[in-house]
Amino acid sequence: MRHGDASVDLEPGATAIQALKALDAIRGQIVAARVRVADHAPVAWDLDRPLPDVTAEALHLDTIAADTDEGRAILRHSTAHLMAQAVTDLFPGAKWAIGPPIEDGFYYDFDVERPFTPEDLEAIEARMQVLAKERQRFVREVVAREDALEEFADQPYKVQIIELVDDGTIVSAVDVGGDDASGLQAPDGPTFTVYRNVRVGADGTDEVAWSDLCRGPHVPSVDRIPAFTLLRSAGAYWRGREDQPMLQRIYGTAWESRKALQAHLDMVEEAKKRDHRKLGRELELLHHPDELGPGLSIFLPNGAIVRKQMEDWIRDETIARGYQPVYTPHIAKEDLWRISGHLENYAELMYPGMEVENASYRLKPMNCPFHILAFTSRTRSYRELPVRIAELGTVYRYERSGVVNGMLRARGFTQDDSHIFCRDDQVVDEVAACVEFARDLYRTFGLGEPSRVAVSTRPDKSIAGHDDTWEAAEQALIDAVEKTGLAYVIDEGEGAFYGPKIDIHARDAIGREWQLTTVQVDFNLPERFDITYVGEDGAKHRPYMVHRALFGSIERFFAVMVESFNGAFPTWLAPVQVKVVPVAADFLGYADEVGDVLRARGLRVEVDASDATLGNKIRAAQTSKTPYTLVVGANEVDARTVAVRPYHGDQRKDVPLDAFVSEVADEVAERRTPAHG
RNA sequence: GCUGGAGUAGCUCAGUCGGUAGAGCAGCCGCCUCGUAAGCGGCAGGUCAGGGGUUCGAGUCCCCUCUCCAGCUCCA
Numbered sequence: 052m053r054h055g056d057a058s059v060d061l062e063p064g065a066t067a068i069q070a071l072k073a074l075d076a077i078r079g080q081i082v083a084a085r086v087r088v089a090d091h092a093p094v095a096w097d098l099d100r101p102l103p104d105v106t107a108e109a110l111h112l113d114t115i116a117a118d119t120d121e122g123r124a125i126l127r128h129s130t131a132h133l134m135a136q137a138v139t140d141l142f143p144g145a146k147w148a149i150g151p152p153i154e155d156g157f158y159y160d161f162d163v164e165r166p167f168t169p170e171d172l173e174a175i176e177a178r179m180q181v182l183a184k185e186r187q188r189f190v191r192e193v194v195a196r197e198d199a200l201e202e203f204a205d206q207p208y209k210v211q212i213i214e215l216v217d218d219g220t221i222v223s224a225v226d227v228g229g230d231d232a233s234g235l236q237a238p239d240g241p242t243f244t245v246y247r248n249v250r251v252g253a254d255g256t257d258e259v260a261w262s263d264l265c266r267g268p269h270v271p272s273v274d275r276i277p278a279f280t281l282l283r284s285a286g287a288y289w290r291g292r293e294d295q296p297m298l299q300r301i302y303g304t305a306w307e308s309r310k311a312l313q314a315h316l317d318m319v320e321e322a323k324k325r326d327h328r329k330l331g332r333e334l335e336l337l338h339h340p341d342e343l344g345p346g347l348s349i350f351l352p353n354g355a356i357v358r359k360q361m362e363d364w365i366r367d368e369t370i371a372r373g374y375q376p377v378y379t380p381h382i383a384k385e386d387l388w389r390i391s392g393h394l395e396n397y398a399e400l401m402y403p404g405m406e407v408e409n410a411s412y413r414l415k416p417m418n419c420p421f422h423i424l425a426f427t428s429r430t431r432s433y434r435e436l437p438v439r440i441a442e443l444g445t446v447y448r449y450e451r452s453g454v455v456n457g458m459l460r461a462r463g464f465t466q467d468d469s470h471i472f473c474r475d476d477q478v479v480d481e482v483a484a485c486v487e488f489a490r491d492l493y494r495t496f497g498l499g500e501p502s503r504v505a506v507s508t509r510p511d512k513s514i515a516g517h518d519d520t521w522e523a524a525e526q527a528l529i530d531a532v533e534k535t536g537l538a539y540v541i542d543e544g545e546g547a548f549y550g551p552k553i554d555i556h557a558r559d560a561i562g563r564e565w566q567l568t569t570v571q572v573d574f575n576l577p578e579r580f581d582i583t584y585v586g587e588d589g590a591k592h593r594p595y596m597v598h599r600a601l602f603g604s605i606e607r608f609f610a611v612m613v614e615s616f617n618g619a620f621p622t623w624l625a626p627v628q629v630k631v632v633p634v635a636a637d638f639l640g641y642a643d644e645v646g647d648v649l650r651a652r653g654l655r656v657e658v659d660a661s662d663a664t665l666g667n668k669i670r671a672a673q674t675s676k677t678p679y680t681l682v683v684g685a686n687e688v689d690a691r692t693v694a695v696r697p698y699h700g701d702q703r704k705d706v707p708l709d710a711f712v713s714e715v716a717d718e719v720a721e722r723r724t725p726a727h728g
Numbered sequence: 729g730c731u732g733g734a735g736u737a738g739c740u741c742a743g744u745c746g747g748u749a750g751a752g753c754a755g756c757c758g759c760c761u762c763g764u765a766a767g768c769g770g771c772a773g774g775u776c777a778g779g780g781g782u783u784c785g786a787g788u789c790c791c792c793u794c795u796c797c798a799g800c801u802c803c804a
Binding site: 166167168169282283284285286287288291292293297298299300302328332333339341344345400446448450451452453454455456459460461464466554566567568569600602603604606607608632634635636637662663664665666667668669670671672673674680682684685686694696702 | 729730731732733738739760761762763764765766767777794795796797798799800801802803804
């Protein structure tokens with residue numbers, strides 16, 4: 052068998068680890084092997100599992116290191132088993148559902164008598180530490196369907212999983228192994244894989260401590276998990292469906308080293324410190340009084356300045372790119388929402404009607420119907436297409452109470468919304484332009500390139516459009532993304548009910564990914580509103596309609612900015628750009644003069660006229676994360692200079708006032724955006 | 729909507745066994761006039777989320793409601 056260029060011959064029945072040792076292929080910490088037979092897809096393989104019985108030339112072998120995404124997933128999967136074993140020990144009668152690795156950790160769902168308490172988690176983790184020391188081995192066994200059913204007869208969820216596999220509901224969503232996943236051996240009838248945790252008993256013989264239905268692979272033994280911890284518990288529906296019973300889920304994480312685990316926990320802690328709700332309060336950006344109601348917020352003056360910079364940028368850019376701004380109301384008669392189909396498809400997300408003068412009015416959950424009315428305000432010619440209607444439209448959605456979450460998920464929010472009416476031959480260019488527009492936006496606001504571009508295809512619940520229409524639109528979106536040169540993935544069945552879409556994500560300063568931009572094709576509304584334009588042939592034609600929001604929600608994007616910049620906005624966005632601090636009251640006159648000079652160049656300045664000590668005033672300026680603090684005293688008055696203390700970077704003394712003003716004015720004019728921090 | 733946790737001054741938090749509410753910061757007043765992250769003193773600030781109950785007595789125990797947080801489901 053081969054590993055890279057090396058090859059070696061082995062006895063039949065040799066395990067992956069034996070082969071890797073023979074090949075001298077082990078570097079660093081290995082959790083599993085990767086086996087590829089001929090041109091089959093590679094399969095992750097337990098180190099102690101015998102290699103497939105094929106010719107040496109056909110077999111390729113590689114290692115899976117602990118410090119890779121794939122390696123960590125295996126560590127975490129094994130840790131999930133360890134946790135389930137601990138839960139079984141401490142909570143006899145607990146039923147196990149599923150326990151997969153996820154991004155940054157793992158979970159396992161249990162059906163237990165009562166929900167887990169924080170104390171339970173401590174006890175479970177302590178039990179896991181004890182079990183880990185037992186050096187239990189993970190032993191893989193392939194069993195027949197009937198044997199699996201018998202073995203797990205008292206585990207109703209496992210039985211269900213087996214039955215779901217029977218009827219094809221589950222293929223790979225839940226990892227149960229089964230037919231040799233490598234496709235290397237044709238099994239005799241349906242089989243499942245069981246992993247047994249085996250320890251050496253008091254009498255020196257092997258004893259099975261715990262078993263689970265599982266695809267694997269796993270680390271060879273539980274003591275090979277370098278670092279793990281449990282994080283929290285929460286309810287979770289069986290199979291993720293609301294009509295199913297609620298189980299108790301425990302989240303945990305595992306890493307290749309104590310250091311890596313600590314780094315992860317530090318990152319979580321850092322994210323907590325940056326929470327936009329916390330910073331929004333501390334920096335007086337936002338206010339969420341109970342009197343307002345859930346999911347609604349007030350932008351305080353500081354927050355409003357930041358938001359205005361965002362809005363000014365997008366307004367200017369949309370006009371520059373040929374969009375036509377409109378303004379539309381926040382409510383409309385119910386009839387409009389009947390025509391648009393929102394009452395039919397979206398009613399549970401709409402606030403109830405307001406009865407006025409024998410008519411019912413509704414708050415708008417979307418801007419589209421209004422933009423359509425703007426389009427249909429007169430007869431449209433093919434010559435004027437594409438027509439791009441744009442608005443910062445504030446919408447209201449009656450989100451279910453449990454999902455409201457700061458500004459990330461609000462009940463009232465503002466979309467930088469636009470609807471583009473165009474001919475079919477213009478769709479690709481228009482969509483590509485939207486994607487490029489979004490890239491500019493991310494660059495401007497310091498988010499770099501998109502981290503993920505996903506084209507979502509027709510969902511089961513789609514109501515509009517023929518198959519070939521959907522296919523054509525999906526292809527148009529793909530063509531548009533390819534035109535931009537960005538890599539993309541296909542999210543099957545994740546499109547909106549009225550058409551396919553492109554979602555764009557970006558990563559913030561601490562590596563978190565946010566869904567921001569959405570570009571959607573709509574087949575539904577043009578039909579419902581019977582939108583037409585007059586073509587070259589004098590006949591009426593139906594335009595395509597593209598929805599698009601680049602920030603997505605201004606409020607959400609604002610929150611992402613707050614968290615990503617950690618409240619320390621770049622100068623062009625900062626609520627107060629410069630604070631002038633006189634050393635003592637005697638120098639207040641010069642401080643005011645400096646303030647006036649800066650304001651005359653359009654900068655946002657505050658002069659600290661309080662009678663606090665210098666140290667106190669500087670501290671106040673620093674904790675407000677103001678980009679520049681200027682200290683002025685006798686030296687500065689005489690030389691007409693300022694002592695500059697930037698929020699990021701080293702202080703500079705004796706900077707000529709004029710030079711500082713030009714420097715900052717340029718920085719703002721260029722919207723210079725350093726890396727987030 | 730569901731599961732769990734939490735709500736005390738503007739903010740961060742203490743409050744013991746059920747015995748009549750406390751600190752720091754911020755605010756206001758005064759003193760200090762200061763060279764790079766907290767000078768000193770004083771004053772004011774509370775329907776302990778709201779409602780009901782138990783009790784001689786409830787921030788504390790019980791019930792209901794609201795809001796927030798961590799998830800599930802749903803989504804910008």
